[in-house]
Amino acid sequence: MPGENLTRDEARERAALLSVDGYEVSLDLRSAVGEHGGDGPRAFRSVTTVRFRCAEPGASSFADLIAPAVTAVSLNGRDLDPGQVFDGSRILLEDLAAENELVVDAQCAYSRTGEGMHRFVDPEDGEVYLYTQYEPADARRVFANFEQPDLKAPYRFEVRAPEGWTVWSNGAGELTDGVWRFAETKPISTYITCVVAGPYHYVTDRYERVFEDGTRLEIPLGAMCRKGLAPHFDADDVFLVTKQGLDFFHDHFDYPYPFGKYDQAFVPEYNLGAMENPGMVTFREEFIFRGKVTRASYEGRANVILHEMAHMWFGDLVTMEWWDDLWLKESFADFMGAFSLVGATRFTDGWITFANRRKAWAYRADQLPSTHPITADIRDLQDAKLNFDGITYAKGASVLKQLVAYVGQDAFLEGARRYFKRHAYGNTRLGDLLSVLEETSGRDMAAWSRAWLETAGVNSLTPQVLLGEDGTVDELAVVQEAAESHPELRPHRVAVGLYRRTEDAGGLPTLERYARAETDVEGARTVVAELAGAEAPDLVLVNDDDLTYCKTRFDETSLAALRRSLGYMTDPLARALCWSALWNMTRDALLPAREFIGLVVKFAGQETDIGVLQMLHAWAESAATHYTAAERRAEAGRELCKIASLQMYSAEAGSEHQLAWARFFARVADVPAAFELLTSLLDGTVTAPGLEVDQELRWAFLEPLAAHGVADEKRLDEELARDDTASGRRHHVRCLAARPSEAVKAQCWAQVVESDALSNALVEATIAGFAQSSQRELIAPYAEKYFAAIERVWTERSIQIGMDVVRGLFPSYQDSQATLDATDAWLAAHEDAAPALRRLVLESRDDLARALRGQACDAASGV
Secondary structure (H helix, E strand, O other): OOOOOHHHHHHHHHHHEEEEEEEEEEOOOOOOOOOOOOOOOOOEEEEEEEEEEEEEOOOOOEEEEEOOEEEEEEEEEEEEEEEEEEOOOOOOOOOOOEEEEEEEEEEEEEOOOOOEEEEEEOOOOOEEEEEEEOOOHHHOOOOEOOOOOOOOOOEEEEEEEOOOOOOEEOOEEEEEEEEEEEEEOOOOOHHOOOOOEEEOEEEEEEEEEOOOOOEEEEEEEEEEOHHHHHHOHHHHHHHHHHHHHHHHHHHHHHHOOOOOOOEEEEEEEOOEEEEEOEEEEEHHHHOOOOOOHHHHHHHHHHHHHHHHHHHHOEOOOEEEEEEEOHHHHHHHHHHHHHHHHHHHHOOOOOHHHHHHHHHHHHHHOOOOOOOOOOOOOOEHHHHHOOOOOHHHHHHHHHHHHHHHHHHHHHHHHHHHHHHHHHHOOOEEEEEHHHHHHHHHHHOOOOHHEEEEEEEOOOEEEEEEEOOOOEEEEEEEEEEEEEOOOOOOOOOEEEEEEEEEEEEEEOOOEEEEEEEEEEEEEOOOOOEEEHHOOOOOOOOEEEEEEOOOEEEEEOOOOHHHHHHHHHHOOOOHHHHHHHHHHHHHHOOOOOOOOOOOOOOHHHHHHHHHHHHHHHHHHHHHHHHHHHOOOOOHHHHHHHHHHHHHHHHHOOOOOOHHHHHHHHHHHHHHHOHHHHHHHHOOOHHHHOOOOOOOHHHHHHHHHHHHHOOOOOOOOOHHHHHHHHHHHHHHHHHHHHHHHHOOOOOHHHHHHHHHOOOOOOOHHHHHHHHHHHHHHHHHHHHHHHHHHHHHHHHHHHHOOOOOHHHHHHOOOOOOOOOHHHHHHHHHHHHHOOOOHHHHHHHHHHHHHHHHHHHHHHHHHHOOOOO
């Protein structure tokens, strides 16, 4: 639609012209319930009054609104013809005065894609639930506004809702004469305003803090979910982490939480992990666990709670001017989430998860053809939508972690404090942050920024060890390399650890560190003088303690030690770093997939950290599916299936490790004996002592049975009857889509590609079931259909659904040169396609090319 994709130049021009004094938004959501009459989408009335100033009286500009219909528009008391000034996404505003008042009365559509005002009907009880989600620019689907982050303003919302409902927004609200009225917000950006409405289950608590000067801060806390999830809602733990986070950030930021209350809503069919709306944070409801999960799941939820809380300062109080500097909020929140997780909660090993999981996301993103500097070039809103990626989040956070090591934690936090106070309720660019960090650290932040924030790519660090005649280290150097496409060599603050094989007090083998040196790596080769004369190491770990952002490589001696003794490393962070390095080598076709799988088979059963274990499961599955030579793929699958079955029975009964192995067993099951065991575990004729096959695990067991034709539609329907909930229906749709049938695949394709009837959550579930690694031949015909359809889908569907389809249906299981050629042919024939669409296809192409290189490496290996 013309004008939907706001450009950076348009935003800058409008920001130079306009400043916004305030919004009053009135929404009538009573249409959310009852029968829907008419041919158009179900809609609600939205009336917006916005007061703003114009720096050049007589000039023209525009307001943003995406709505099926506009009833009335008035500017400074002058009625405008909606048919003349509204084009479907913009409202033309001509002959502006110095001070202006715009009133827009519109019919806005409820969403089924998680963008704008999302409407969900709970199949369990028929209740309707609403919530909004806007980032980067979907507030215009709910009310007329100036949709860009640097036109901040205070907001007053009022909402009419069905009887018996409760409504929440950013400010505190009360129901008066049938209308929910909310306190005026502080100046905030459009994308973090929020409305949540419906018969939600709501739990309250309170946070209190007395500051050194005797002033008292009281924050009302709330947490909510659908009524159907209330029996599973552990709000006490949510509140515990919330209070711990508020204590931590108040201790370190010296700026009291500025947004009054703190509500947290766990909502259905949510596209993201969470969203930092001030005073009204929204989360995906999957963070409410219906069955038993591992400690890693609770840690992950706590991390997200703290990540969103950090945004109250980094992002909400101080906001980037345009999406180029998205990292100013996301990198900081990602770093602060892990920093506070370790410093304030029971999850004191959070840096292990960060090193193993978050940085894996960053390393992958930074090697794609679409990689970009942390400070990105965001030309428009489609660019912005795609830049919520591993660079902006995890690489940015990794670089900040190194920055803390570079300038010192005290200087870093003092810089943050000055940043908040200097720019409160304002908008910033990169230079605003660098200036305060220079003040507090005395370091040249411009040089650091050029190396780390303004260039793309990841460096590799490899140890070189020269031994003297006496067997000790004569010289130890760190060699730094960069990809040809991104040749920047960067300064790295690293710790180099030396490890040797020994025995513990009980005579068991160990791999322990006996020497460590911190140094600054500069240029192509850096000698670590401090380690000269040390005993010859069995293993050198060049990024010990995970201080920098790099790919760690090993010399041959170190690789040999890992092959023998990886599972015996006593330090869990060092062990996680070694696993991560080995996985990067596998992806880079430097280590055959069969060897990585062999290491998992040999040592994963000894892994004590549950988060690392679950990551190993994911990597091993990917290695078998994508990086193993085709002729050996079945054998690799059998190896993983066998070890998963053995570990499911040998792990401590009832432990989270047993649960993780059981889930992994279901994912890699591909032989009749495995299907028989899964079936017996489901019907209870066989048990694994201590393993509770709860409802979530039942669905996990059913998917491979469906994918291999063991569980038919009747069996899946029986399971749905047992679990006829929103979650159960998503599982049911995924399992139905997984069945090995031409008719099933055709139906799935039609539902996702040719129709927009499914909600975002069911589109996601259908795509997840459609693409099965065991069905390569069955889904092969859809490769050609994919390339014929994606440009149309991108044009006709919302950007979120477009992203899901383009990423999720790329023919990655047709891993051949022919598919690579077909991808290249599409790219060559569609040079004028939307840049965001081309980016998604390029990324998938790169994953495919990497898989083919990995398969060639695996095929060439001797064993």
